Amino acid sequence: MPHHCHLETKVLHAGHSPDSTLSRAVPIFQTSSYLFRDTEHAANLFALKEPGNIYTRIMNPTTDVLEKRLAAIHDASAALVTSAGMAAIFYTVAAITKAGQNIVSGANLYGGTRALFENTLSRFGIEVRFVDSSNPANFEAAIDQNTRLLFSETIGNPRCNVDDLEGIAAVAHAHGIPFVLDNTVAPPPICNPFEFGADIAVYSLTKIIGGHGTSIGGAVVEKGSFDWAASGKFPEITDPDPAYHGANFWQALCTLEGTPCTAFCVKLRTGLMRDIGAAPSPFNSFLFIQGLETLPLRAREHCKNAQIVAEFLDGHPAVTWVNYAGLPGHKDHARSKQYFPIGPSAVFGFGIKGGLEAGRKFIDSVKLCSHLANILDAKTLVIHPATTTHSQLSEAQLAEAGVSPDLVRISVGIEHADDIMADLDQALAISQG
Numbered sequence: 123m124p125h126h127c128h129l130e131t132k133v134l135h136a137g138h139s140p141d142s143t144l145s146r147a148v149p150i151f152q153t154s155s156y157l158f159r160d161t162e163h164a165a166n167l168f169a170l171k172e173p174g175n176i177y178t179r180i181m182n183p184t185t186d187v188l189e190k191r192l193a194a195i196h197d198a199s200a201a202l203v204t205s206a207g208m209a210a211i212f213y214t215v216a217a218i219t220k221a222g223q224n225i226v227s228g229a230n231l232y233g234g235t236r237a238l239f240e241n242t243l244s245r246f247g248i249e250v251r252f253v254d255s256s257n258p259a260n261f262e263a264a265i266d267q268n269t270r271l272l273f274s275e276t277i278g279n280p281r282c283n284v285d286d287l288e289g290i291a292a293v294a295h296a297h298g299i300p301f302v303l304d305n306t307v308a309p310p311p312i313c314n315p316f317e318f319g320a321d322i323a324v325y326s327l328t329k330i331i332g333g334h335g336t337s338i339g340g341a342v343v344e345k346g347s348f349d350w351a352a353s354g355k356f357p358e359i360t361d362p363d364p365a366y367h368g369a370n371f372w373q374a375l376c377t378l379e380g381t382p383c384t385a386f387c388v389k390l391r392t393g394l395m396r397d398i399g400a401a402p403s404p405f406n407s408f409l410f411i412q413g414l415e416t417l418p419l420r421a422r423e424h425c426k427n428a429q430i431v432a433e434f435l436d437g438h439p440a441v442t443w444v445n446y447a448g449l450p451g452h453k454d455h456a457r458s459k460q461y462f463p464i465g466p467s468a469v470f471g472f473g474i475k476g477g478l479e480a481g482r483k484f485i486d487s488v489k490l491c492s493h494l495a496n497i498l499d500a501k502t503l504v505i506h507p508a509t510t511t512h513s514q515l516s517e518a519q520l521a522e523a524g525v526s527p528d529l530v531r532i533s534v535g536i537e538h539a540d541d542i543m544a545d546l547d548q549a550l551a552i553s554q555g
């Protein structure tokens with residue numbers, strides 16, 4: 123593939139050249155391990171003296187194509203694919219944070235991330251300071267000398283809030299720490315987070331990248347320009363690695379002028395992935411590659427349908443409010459237009475007249491829409507967050523996350539928009555009965 127191809131070409135070609143079998147599709151390398159040619163070859167691989175495959179927990183040729191392709195569509199230096207989005211988030215935080223240190227995160231997060239940050243990381247002595255992400259000054263106020271990263275989501279769910287990403291990035295960089303953004307709902311072509319100041323993007327591939335609701339997976343994508351050495355805060359990245367006889371990945375990979383740095387993903391692979399092993403199945407990597415190949419087409423259809431459906435709901439007599447950043451009345455509409463030229467993805471919340479009971483009736487009455495706990499499947503999905511995805515949160519946390527009892531979350535699929543609206547209309551009518 124020529125170097126400067128468009129996104130639509132990269133999703134089909136980046137990271138793969140047909141091998142000796144001439145298979146056009148990326149083959150599934152369903153193997154746990156790889157033969158060594160001889161003992162010298164084996165020793166060199168283990169000592170990282172030559173590149174090659176050892177064991178699928180750490181690397182796999184099918185997954186490698188997916189990783190290279192994900193990096194290419196972001197114009198980024200590297201990516202690491204994990205068995206779930208949650209593992210991508212945990213690895214990213216755990217790689218550069220230890221007991222006694224903290225991270226600062228926007229409060230309005232996917233419920234699973236909130237639970238990881240609030241309940242699990244704290245057991246390992248890592249504090250997460252939650253702030254209202256609508257103002258970068260709130261991040262600034264929570265930072266101290268032990269803060270190791272800032273974390274947020276590109277589009278909040280279900281509020282559909284779009285924060286000042288460049289402002290948050292500027293705060294992070296002024297303190298010599300990276301800005302990590304969960305860009306699950308808005309991958310390119312919706313948004314390249316590295317154009318707006320993020321240093322690391324984390325993904326649940328389970329959503330729009332896989333696109334068909336078949337597999338769980340995650341990814342960490344590294345932009346490659348963050349200077350891990352400048353602040354002296356990241357010895358995990360910049361110092362010799364005792365687990366590799368003192369090898370210094372930072373010096374080896376990131377000090378050559380003009381070469382994008384891959385040290386963060388290399389450290390994730392040789393450290394946490396090796397030690398903990400949230401590795402993807404090669405078959406799932408293959409399915410994610412199939413999803414990626416049509417991502418630009420599907421993303422445009424999702425955004426187009428979401429806008430149509432949001433406008434329809436906004437004018438519906440049984441609907442009290444709609445929180446879609448594509449609507450001119452949304453508080454972040456202007457920023458949404460700046461960050462998301464094709465639209466702010468396809469997940470948003472709306473309120474039903476009649477509150478909790480009407481919400482339940484609506485969910486029980488949809489026929490085309492699927493009632494389940496996922497987002498950005500090709501099919502339209504609905505759920506009642508207060509009794510499902512966010513049910514482990516306290517009342518205060520629910521309020522902070524913007525989850526009210528009347529809230530229905532919709533993830534608009536790529537069926538014909540008229541069919542989606544007809545289904546919503548009939549279910550809304552029943553909800554008011």
Ligand SMILES: Cc1ncc(COP(=O)(O)O)c(C=O)c1O
Pocket residue numbers: 206207208209232234235275304306307325326327328338339340496497
């Ligand atoms: C924004 C966001 N981040 C992360 C995750 C976690 O991803 P996974 O379910 O693939 O572990 C999800 C899952 O719903 C999500 O919506």
